[in-house]
Amino acid sequence: xxASRDEVIAIPSKAPLRDDSRVASSGxxxxxxxAQHYGFIWRILRGLGLSSADAEDAxxxxxxxxxxxxxxIDPDRARSFVYGAALxxxxxxxxxxxxxxxxxxxxxxxxxxxxxxxPEKMAELEQARRVLAQVLNRLEEKHRRVIxxxxxxxxxxxxxxxxxxxxxxxAASRLRVAREKFxxxxxxxxxxxxxxxxx
Amino acid sequence: xxxxxxxxxxxxxxxxxxxxxxxxxAEQRALEAARAxxxxxxxxxxxxxAGHKWLAAAACVALAAGAALLLRPKDTKLGIxxxxxxLAHARPAPRTSPSTAPQPTSSSTSNQAPPIxxxxxxxxxxxxxxxAMPLPPVSASLSDEVSALKVASSALGAGDPTAALAxxxxxDRVLKGQKLRAEATLLKIEALSRAGQVPAASAxxxxxxxxxxxxPLVDRARSFVVKQ
Numbered sequence: 001x002x003a004s005r006d007e008v009i010a011i012p013s014k015a016p017l018r019d020d021s022r023v024a025s026s027g028x029x030x031x032x033x034x035a036q037h038y039g040f041i042w043r044i045l046r047g048l049g050l051s052s053a054d055a056e057d058a059x060x061x062x063x064x065x066x067x068x069x070x071x072x073i074d075p076d077r078a079r080s081f082v083y084g085a086a087l088x089x090x091x092x093x094x095x096x097x098x099x100x101x102x103x104x105x106x107x108x109x110x111x112x113x114x115x116x117x118x119p120e121k122m123a124e125l126e127q128a129r130r131v132l133a134q135v136l137n138r139l140e141e142k143h144r145r146v147i148x149x150x151x152x153x154x155x156x157x158x159x160x161x162x163x164x165x166x167x168x169x170x171a172a173s174r175l176r177v178a179r180e181k182f183x184x185x186x187x188x189x190x191x192x193x194x195x196x197x198x199x
Numbered sequence: 200x201x202x203x204x205x206x207x208x209x210x211x212x213x214x215x216x217x218x219x220x221x222x223x224x225a226e227q228r229a230l231e232a233a234r235a236x237x238x239x240x241x242x243x244x245x246x247x248x249a250g251h252k253w254l255a256a257a258a259c260v261a262l263a264a265g266a267a268l269l270l271r272p273k274d275t276k277l278g279i280x281x282x283x284x285x286l287a288h289a290r291p292a293p294r295t296s297p298s299t300a301p302q303p304t305s306s307s308t309s310n311q312a313p314p315i316x317x318x319x320x321x322x323x324x325x326x327x328x329x330x331a332m333p334l335p336p337v338s339a340s341l342s343d344e345v346s347a348l349k350v351a352s353s354a355l356g357a358g359d360p361t362a363a364l365a366x367x368x369x370x371d372r373v374l375k376g377q378k379l380r381a382e383a384t385l386l387k388i389e390a391l392s393r394a395g396q397v398p399a400a401s402a403x404x405x406x407x408x409x410x411x412x413x414x415p416l417v418d419r420a421r422s423f424v425v426k427q
Binding site (some may be wrong): 030031033034035038039042043046047052053056059060063064066067068070124125128129131132135151152154182183186187190 | 205206208209212214215217218219221222225226229236
């Protein structure tokens with residue numbers, strides 16, 4: 001099929017003919033998206049109650065969704081996009097977990113992390129994470145989300161508001177309530193003495 | 200004022216979450232899965248907004264050019280330069296006076312820079328006389344041609360040059376595609392290249408370059424030419 005000399009309709013393209021579909025028309029790349037937001041999404045999913053392994057699977061799903069939608073993602077709102085996807089994936093994952101009658105916060109870690117800490121310190125951290133999961137499980141979903149964003153991701157209120165899609169004032173008051181409820185839940189757990197020798 | 204033990208405990212809990220290590224290799228696994236997902240996207244959704252922009256733009260220009268040819272006044276003796284306004288919008292070649300006979304040319308130099316899209320360029324069949332020029336044969340519609348090329352492009356993007364070549368073969372044999380021939384040729388060059396038929400791709404690319412020196416696609420074609 002040679003191009004004929006006498007009829008050519010030639011359109012130069014901004015997009016290269018060679019497939020480079022990892023790059024969106026906006027210039028956003030899936031590589032950059034993963035590099036910038038993988039840790040954020042994984043920790044969010046952990047904070048939302050998924051085990052380490054489930055969080056890994058769910059995070060992978062989030063970026064597969066992002067890959068499919070790469071062309072529609074505004075680079076300036078990429079974090080919001082993956083955050084929203086993470087919430088939906090987390091909901092689905094937790095429904096699946098409930099169906100399997102698995103209780104995430106009672107799970108033992110699948111395998112100890114190779115942290116450069118002593119075994120006592122590692123055990124203490126694992127215990128702390130488990131307690132945190134138990135406390136977070138006692139919160140309403142909207143309070144859980146904002147406290148994870150504020151205390152684990154250490155985001156400011158305007159950033160939380162943007163991710164949650166609510167006015168800044170709403171985010172601020174929601175965070176205040178979430179902190180109060182977190183303290184109350186932690187108090188209640190301590191009263192049940194779940195920490196052994198912990199104060 | 201001593202800090203509340205509950206707040207201290209809460210801070211320790213949050214610190215434990217912040218310090219948790221992501222499983223080794225998890226990020227890379229996610230990246231590879233995401234990359235693979237791009238390759239698996241269905242034809243209908245796969246980067247149509249970017250990858251097929253040139254196809255869509257080509258379709259618009261070809262439609263305008265085709266319509267202009269069909270709508271041209273039959274009593275005119277003029278060639279391209281006296282075509283009706285529809286084509287003139289798509290291809291603002293300098294108009295010549297009726298007394299100036301148009302010079303048959305295969306060059307695209309007189310057909311550059313249409314106002315509807317600065318990056319578009321159209322070269323149409325030289326027409327010594329519109330009366331002498333037969334009407335184009337009834338063939339596949341433009342949307343058929345675009346669809347065929349989309350299939351080919353998507354197959355290429357999915358890493359299946361064989362399917363792409365099959366789609367281009369259909370474009371050639373069944374549709375007898377004409378309107379998007381240059382784009383089809385470029386896709387075929389790439390499909391051949393990806394299928395490992397580098398010499399064939401190179402030869403076709405060289406032929407395209409030789410025959411279409413003024414085409415804006417020529418640089419892309421040239422990139423497939425293998426220097427001997």
